[in-house]
Amino acid sequence: xxxxxxxxxxxxxxxxxxxxxxxxxxxxxxxxxxxxxxxxxxxxxxxxxxxxxxxxxxxxxxxxxxxxxxxxxxxxxxxxxxxxxxxxxxxxxxxxxxxxxxxxxxxxxxxxxxxxxxxxxxxxxxxxxxxxxxxxxxxxxxxxxxxxxxxxxxxxxxxxxxxxxxxxxxxxxxxxxxxxxxxxxxxxxxxxxxxxxxxxxxxxxxxxxxxxxxxxxxxxxxxxxxxxxxxxxxxxxxxxxxxxxxxxxxxxxxxxxxxxxxxxxxxxxxxxxxxxxxxxxxxxxxxxxxxxxxxxxxxxxxxxxxxxxxxxxxxxxxxxxxxxxxxxxxxxxxxxxxxxxxxxxxxxxxxxxxxxxxxxxxxxxxxxxxxxxxxxxxxxxxxxxxxxxxxxxxxxxxxxxxxxxxxxxxxxxxxxxxxxxxxxxxxxxxxxxxxxxxxxxxxxxxxxxxxxxxxxxxxxxxxxxxxxxxxxxxxxxxxxxxxxxxxxxxxxxxxxxxxxxxxxxxxxxxxxxxxxxxxxxxxxxxxxxxxxxxxxxxxxxxxxxxxxxxxxxxxxxxxxxxxxxxxxxxxxxxxxxxxxx
Numbered sequence: 001x002x003x004x005x006x007x008x009x010x011x012x013x014x015x016x017x018x019x020x021x022x023x024x025x026x027x028x029x030x031x032x033x034x035x036x037x038x039x040x041x042x043x044x045x046x047x048x049x050x051x052x053x054x055x056x057x058x059x060x061x062x063x064x065x066x067x068x069x070x071x072x073x074x075x076x077x078x079x080x081x082x083x084x085x086x087x088x089x090x091x092x093x094x095x096x097x098x099x100x101x102x103x104x105x106x107x108x109x110x111x112x113x114x115x116x117x118x119x120x121x122x123x124x125x126x127x128x129x130x131x132x133x134x135x136x137x138x139x140x141x142x143x144x145x146x147x148x149x150x151x152x153x154x155x156x157x158x159x160x161x162x163x164x165x166x167x168x169x170x171x172x173x174x175x176x177x178x179x180x181x182x183x184x185x186x187x188x189x190x191x192x193x194x195x196x197x198x199x200x201x202x203x204x205x206x207x208x209x210x211x212x213x214x215x216x217x218x219x220x221x222x223x224x225x226x227x228x229x230x231x232x233x234x235x236x237x238x239x240x241x242x243x244x245x246x247x248x249x250x251x252x253x254x255x256x257x258x259x260x261x262x263x264x265x266x267x268x269x270x271x272x273x274x275x276x277x278x279x280x281x282x283x284x285x286x287x288x289x290x291x292x293x294x295x296x297x298x299x300x301x302x303x304x305x306x307x308x309x310x311x312x313x314x315x316x317x318x319x320x321x322x323x324x325x326x327x328x329x330x331x332x333x334x335x336x337x338x339x340x341x342x343x344x345x346x347x348x349x350x351x352x353x354x355x356x357x358x359x360x361x362x363x364x365x366x367x368x369x370x371x372x373x374x375x376x377x378x379x380x381x382x383x384x385x386x387x388x389x390x391x392x393x394x395x396x397x398x399x400x401x402x403x404x405x406x407x408x409x410x411x412x413x414x415x416x417x418x419x420x421x422x423x424x425x426x427x428x429x430x431x432x433x434x435x436x437x438x439x440x441x442x443x444x445x446x447x448x449x450x451x452x453x454x455x456x457x458x459x460x461x462x463x464x465x466x467x468x469x470x471x472x473x474x475x476x477x478x479x480x481x482x483x484x485x486x487x488x489x490x491x492x493x494x495x496x497x498x499x500x501x502x503x504x505x506x507x508x509x510x511x512x513x514x515x516x517x518x519x520x521x522x523x524x525x526x527x528x529x530x531x532x533x534x535x536x537x538x539x540x541x542x543x544x545x546x547x548x549x550x551x552x553x554x555x556x557x558x559x560x561x562x563x564x565x566x567x568x569x570x571x572x573x574x575x576x577x578x579x580x581x
Contacts, residue, residue, distance in 0.1 A: 002066070002067075003066075003067040003068055003249070005024040005025075005026075005068070005227075005248050005249075006021065006024045008068075008221070009024060009228065010209060010219050010230055011205075011206070011230070011242075015200070015203060015205065015206070017052075017196075017198050017200060017242065019052060019054055019196065019198065020196045020198065020242070020244060023054070023056065023192065023194050023196060024246075024248055025250075026248075026250050026251065027176065027179075027190075027250045027251045028176075029176070029180075029254065029256050029257060030176060030256070031176060031177045031256035031257065031258050032176070033175075033176040034173040034174070034175060034176070035173060035174050035175075035179050035250075035251070036171060036172070037057075037058040037105045037106060037154075037172050037173065037174050037179070037190075038056065038057055038105070038106045038108065038117060038156060038171065038172035039055060039056050039169075039170070039171050039172075040055045040078055040115065040160060040169060040170035040171075041053070041054040041055065041169045041170075041171070042169065051198065051199060052197070052198040052199075053195070053196070053197040053198065054194065054195070054197075055079075055194065055195055056078065056193055056194030056195070057074070057078065057079065057080060057099060057104055057105075057106065057108065057192075057194075058104065058105045058106070058190050058191065058192055058193070058250070059072065059099040059100075059103065059104050059190070059191045059192075059193055060102060060103035060104060060105065060182075060183070060186060060188045060189075060190065060191075061102050061188055061189050061191050062102070062103075062186065062187065062188045064187065066249065066252060067225075067249065068221075068224065068225045068247070068248075068249065069191065069225050069227060069247055069249075070225045070226045070227065071193065071226065071227055071228060071229065071245050071246050071247040072099050072100040072193045072247055073100055074099050074100060074193065075193045075194065075195055075246070075247065076195050077110070078108075078110070078195060079108040079109055079110040079115065080097050080098070080099055080104050080106075080108050080109065081097050081108075081109045082109070082110060082111060082112070083111070099193060102191070103120065103122060103186075103188075105119070105120055105123055105172075105174065105179070105182075105190070106118065106119060106120060106156070106172050107119070107120045107121070110160075110162075113161065113162055114159070114160075114161055114162070115159060115160040115161070115162065115170070116158065116159050117141075117156055117157060117159065117160075117172060118141060118158070119131070119141065119143055119154050119156075119172075123154075123182055124143055124154075126182055126185055127145065127153070127182055128145060128147060129143040129144065129145055129153055129154065130143065130145075130146045131143050131144075132144065133158070138157070138168070139157070139158045139159070140155060140156060140157055140158060141155065141156060141157075141158050142154075142155040143155065145178070146312075147314060148339055148341060149311060150178075150341070152175075153174065153178045154172065154173070154174040154175070154178070155173060156170065156172030156173065157170040157171065157172075176256055177255075177256045177258060180251060180253070180254065180255050180256055181255060183251060183252070183253040184253045184254075184255050186253070187253055188253060189249055189251060189252045189253060190249070190250050190251040190252075191248065191249055191250070192247070192248045192249075192250045193246075193247045194245075194246055194247075194248070195243075195244070195245050196242070196243070196244040196246075197241065197243045197244075198241075198242055199235055199239045199240065199241050199242070200239065200240055200242060201239055201240070202238055202239060202240055203240070206232060206240050207240075209230075209232055210232045210233075210234075210240075218230060218231045219231070219232075227246060227247050227248070228244060228245065228246035228247075229244070229245045229246070230242070230243070230244050231243040231244075259344060260340065261336065261340050261343040261344060261347070264343070264344070264347050266278060266332065266347065266350055267350050267351065267352040267353060268352060268353035269332065274331075274332055274333060275331045275332070275333045276331065276332050277330070277331055278329070278330055278331060278332055278335065278350060279323070279327050279328065279329050279350070279351040279355075279356045280320075280327070280328045280329075280346055280349045280350060280351060281327065281328075281349040281351055282307075282322070282326045282327065282365075282425050282427075283326075283349055283425055283427055284328060284345070284348075284349035285307060285309060285328075285424075285425050286424075286425050287345060288309035289420075289424045289425060290424075293311065293312070294309055294310065294311055295309070295310045295311075295316075296310075296420065297412065297414050297420055298322075298367045298412075298413065298423060299412045299413075300371070300412070304321050304322070305321070305322040305365070305367050305368060305371075306319075306320055306321055306322070307322060307328060307367075308320055315338055315339055315342070317330070317334070317335075317338060317342075318334055318337075319331060319334045320334075322365050322367060322368075323359075324359050324360055324361040324363045324365065325360075325363040325365045325366075325428070325553075325557075326359075326365065326425075326427060326428065327351065327356065327359055364557075366422075366423050366424075366425075366426045366556070366557075366560070367423045369423075369557070369560045369561070369564070370419055370423035372564050373422075373442075373445075373560065373567070374403060374408065374419060376564055376567035376568055376571060377401045377403055377445070377567065378401065378405045378408070379571045379575075380400075380401060380449075380567060380571055380574075381396075381397030381398065381400045381401035381403065381405075382397045382405075383570075383571060383575065383578060384397070384400050384401075384449070384453070384454075384457075384574075385397045385400060386578055387457065387494070387497065387574065387577075388453065388456075388457060390494050390495075390497065390578075391457070391460040391497060391498050392460075393453065393456055393457065393460070395450075395453055399450075400449055400450065400453060401448060401449060402445075402448040403416065418441070418444070418445055419445075421441055422438070422441050422442060422445065426438065426553055426556050427551065427553055428550065428551050428553030428554060429550060429551035429553065430551050430552050430553050430556065431551070432548075432552055434552070435534075435552035435555055435556050436522060436523075436525055436534060438556055439519055439523055439556075439559055440522075440523045442519060442523075442559070442560070442563060443519055443520055443522075444523075446473065446474070446516065446519075446563070447473050449473060449477070451472060451473055451476060454473070454476035454477065454480060455468045455469075455471070455476060457480060458476065458479055458480065458483075458502075458506075460497065460498050460499075461483055461497055461498065461502050461503070461506075462499040462500045462501045462502040463479070463502045463506065467507070471507075474513070474516045474517060474520055475507075477513070477516070477570060478507075478509070478510050478513050478516075479506050480570075481510055481512075481513060481569070481570050481573055481574075482503065482505065482506050482507070482508060482510055483502065483503050483506050484497075484573045484574055484577045485510075485573050486503040486505075486506070487503070487577060488573060488576050488577055492577075493577075494577060494578055497577075512566060512569045513569065514562075514566070515541065515559070515563050515565060515566045516563060516566045516567075518537055518540060518541045518559075518562070519559055519562070519563050521533070521537045522534065522537055522538075522559065525537065538555055538558070538559075541558070541559070541562060543555060543558045
């Protein structure tokens with residue numbers, strides 16, 4: 001049976017100060033726990049007087065035993081070392097920092113004025129961790145396992161200063177999974193070596209302890225290892241001061257119970273390691289899409305759209321095909337080639353066969369819609385460039401729409417992160433805020449067409465500088481479309497575009513382009529926090545707003561289709577006009 005440090009402590013549990021009580025407790029096997037392995041803590045009152053003081057280190061003890069052991073001589077210092085070798089050649093030949101000849105989790109040094117803290121070399125090299133630093137004055141070191149990746153495995157403040165009082169508290173925490181993995185690899189246990197000082201109200205039971213203490217100077221265990229030393233004194237205000245030096249075993253080398261992919265039960269599948277298809281909700285991708293460390297560029301191959309989240313060439317999902325609006329199809333064989341934590345992540349989004357059966361697999365997903373949008377933009381770039389060339393304006397298609405047909409043909413969307421963001425997971429239950437943010441992204445892509453070029457085209461047709469000065473992107477495209485549609489109706493060729501007098505009603509509203517303007521209104525609703533107008537705008541577009549009761553996914557589809565349809569109207573008119581030369 002594990003040794004009960006609280007029960008064997010001389011102060012009754014009910015009156016032990018909370019911070020001291022926590023120091024006497026072992027660490028559970030909870031894999032989600034962040035274990036504090038170093039603390040350098042001082043709490044002061046409004047007068048600057050220290051009212052509670054805690055510092056501890058965690059030692060790595062290889063003795064193979066369990067239970068209490070004598071508290072270490074470094075316990076009162078709160079750091080591994082408080083001095084440096086004397087300044088003499090060869091004096092550091094045998095210098096091996098330790099906590100009473102034991103290893104430690106955090107290498108710490110302090111001379112009562114300056115303190116420094118770093119994860120011990122043995123720890124981060126054994127576990128294969130990589131450090132990064134955050135902050136300016138308040139610098140912290142954070143260690144990640146980049147092979148998986150797993151972030152914030154261990155973290156804490158780098159340094160502290162002490163002039164009369166410390167300038168800040170220091171705390172280092174470590175993932176319970178990794179801490180226990182290190183102990184397991186070393187065949188060791190973790191011993192918390194701490195010093196505590198704090199005041200408590202005067203109580204008779206403590207007075208009785210003080211009486212016994214007066215005969216022995218300090219209270220220590222009467223039998224067995226001297227794992228603690230307790231001292232009680234009276235403060236000026238008649239409260240009692242508790243001081244404790246102790247070593248407490250907080251963790252053995254038993255590892256945390258981490259769920260294994262071999263234990264997973266997949267919906268509708270009896271044997272996981274085979275080529276049986278498995279379907280995932282595409283919300284599986286959100287973890288990867290929202291972190292720049294991962295690559296999640298969609299790609300089109302052999303008539304299908306694929307998604308393959310990958311991490312720095314270390315691992316990648318393959319053979320993940322989009323099905324319907326929000327499903328991903330892969331196989332158990334492919335999933336089980338990935339790191340355990342990625343398999344567990346995928347399992348959380350597994351879809352039952354019944355759900356797959358009830359899904360419309362012909363429904364278009366947002367990646368395909370984004371490609372249709374891109375196709376229209378590429379055509380628009382070609383048409384605008386060709387029209388400009390006919391009237392003496394020189395701009396390439398890629399300069400006009402900020403996308404290159406050649407680049408897309410060779411490398412897909414790899415170069416265009418804005419397309420990837422636009423095509424990110426959009427569940428049917430998406431929130432209004434997420435919907436408006438996506439409409440804003442759509443609007444920003446359309447805004448890539450330079451206003452100056454469109455104004456020059458209109459001037460070539462005879463529009464005055466004053467009449468186009470205050471027009472912006474969408475209104476300029478509308479005006480250009482009106483002119484071209486008029487010329488098409490009159491059977492004119494491309495040569496008729498240049499003029500001194502513009503077509504009648506060239507600046508009139510064009511209902512076929514309404515979706516562009518309404519999407520702009522949705523963008524403004526997001527920008528000006530006027531989201532209550534959102535439903536009014538959608539209703540004006542002809543969308544059945546009753547559908548948003550379960551989320552804004554269908555609304556996003558509707559807006560995309562409307563914008564793509566407006567761009568197609570522009571391209572159809574321009575293609576007819578340019579082909580009539």
